[in-house]
Amino acid sequence: MGLEILSGDAYSEASRPPMERIREALSDLPAYDLARLPEKWERAGSAVTIKLGPSLFQYGERIGKAYAEALGAGSVLADVSGVSGEFRLPDMRLLYGEGGESVKTENGIRYSYDVTKVMFASGNLEERRRMERLDCAGETVVDMFCGIGYFTLPIARFAGARCVLACEKNPDSYRFLLENIKLNGVEGTVIPMLGDNRAIPGAHFADRILMGYVQTTSEFLPKARELAKPGCIIHYHDTFPVGVQDERVRRIFSEVFGEDGYEVLGIREVKSFAPSVSHYVADVRVRRSARFRPSRRS
Numbered sequence: 001m002g003l004e005i006l007s008g009d010a011y012s013e014a015s016r017p018p019m020e021r022i023r024e025a026l027s028d029l030p031a032y033d034l035a036r037l038p039e040k041w042e043r044a045g046s047a048v049t050i051k052l053g054p055s056l057f058q059y060g061e062r063i064g065k066a067y068a069e070a071l072g073a074g075s076v077l078a079d080v081s082g083v084s085g086e087f088r089l090p091d092m093r094l095l096y097g098e099g100g101e102s103v104k105t106e107n108g109i110r111y112s113y114d115v116t117k118v119m120f121a122s123g124n125l126e127e128r129r130r131m132e133r134l135d136c137a138g139e140t141v142v143d144m145f146c147g148i149g150y151f152t153l154p155i156a157r158f159a160g161a162r163c164v165l166a167c168e169k170n171p172d173s174y175r176f177l178l179e180n181i182k183l184n185g186v187e188g189t190v191i192p193m194l195g196d197n198r199a200i201p202g203a204h205f206a207d208r209i210l211m212g213y214v215q216t217t218s219e220f221l222p223k224a225r226e227l228a229k230p231g232c233i234i235h236y237h238d239t240f241p242v243g244v245q246d247e248r249v250r251r252i253f254s255e256v257f258g259e260d261g262y263e264v265l266g267i268r269e270v271k272s273f274a275p276s277v278s279h280y281v282a283d284v285r286v287r288r289s290a291r292f293r294p295s296r297r298s
């Protein structure tokens, strides 16, 4: 047929698809379990996390070793039940390797964290990118739920903010925030604060406020109103049934700012959260005419 047979690197052991090598290493597992090996994983630097069905935990260490070798990872962890609670704590089981501490590089930002102690929402990637493209020249930004610096770091590094006040309540996340501020050379821009954001001192000084938290976010809106300057932009995250997000955002903001006290600039879907429910972010400008009266709730 006029074709030539070539052989070379394309057929080397290292270039074989990882799943092929993982299945081979575990080929003595019962067919039922072999068919349930996860084909997706998440990387956090040298740590890899996978989701395992209940029948697979009995082979935990062997599975961890097979994934570590095929993916060149230092440790492999099983994500048991996602994140939960006020601090969004992960539930991870170490299958193989030293532990979950690692450095993940994304969009030129280095995030040091421990996957067993703090969350990292890979689904919020586009929102982290959007934050770094904002024009925050000369602004004072408040990140009310900064975690390890998910949004604080892109804004401080790339968006030109004058200063970012980054507040985090979980001491484990705060420790990584401090490390990440140094790793990314933004010591001159980020002011870290350990504690509850409702204790942030001062009033009407923020040009921009990030509210990267979902489900109980509206409880913190009176505090955001207290921090906001007239004209401030609030990036408000929350979950809503798909289709009602516009109405729900307006209802929540009207209650705190009054019907004429704000302007919705846009609402975008960050990711799917549950069947027919999505995580949204609303960009809302506080009107200069908003009445900055003491809140009923704060």
Ligand SMILES: C[S@@+](CC[C@H](N)C(=O)[O-])C[C@H]1O[C@@H](n2cnc3c(N)ncnc32)[C@H](O)[C@@H]1O
Residues within 6 Å of the ligand: 086, 087, 088, 120, 121, 124, 144, 145, 146, 147, 148, 150, 151, 167, 168, 169, 170, 173, 195, 196, 197, 198, 212, 213, 214
């Ligand atoms: C969901 S995480 C941040 C998610 C992040 N925006 C992302 O893109 O992945 C929210 C963080 O807010 C912190 N937090 C919760 N309540 C808080 C409060 N009242 N004050 C300060 N931080 C708080 C949690 O500990 C957690 O680290």
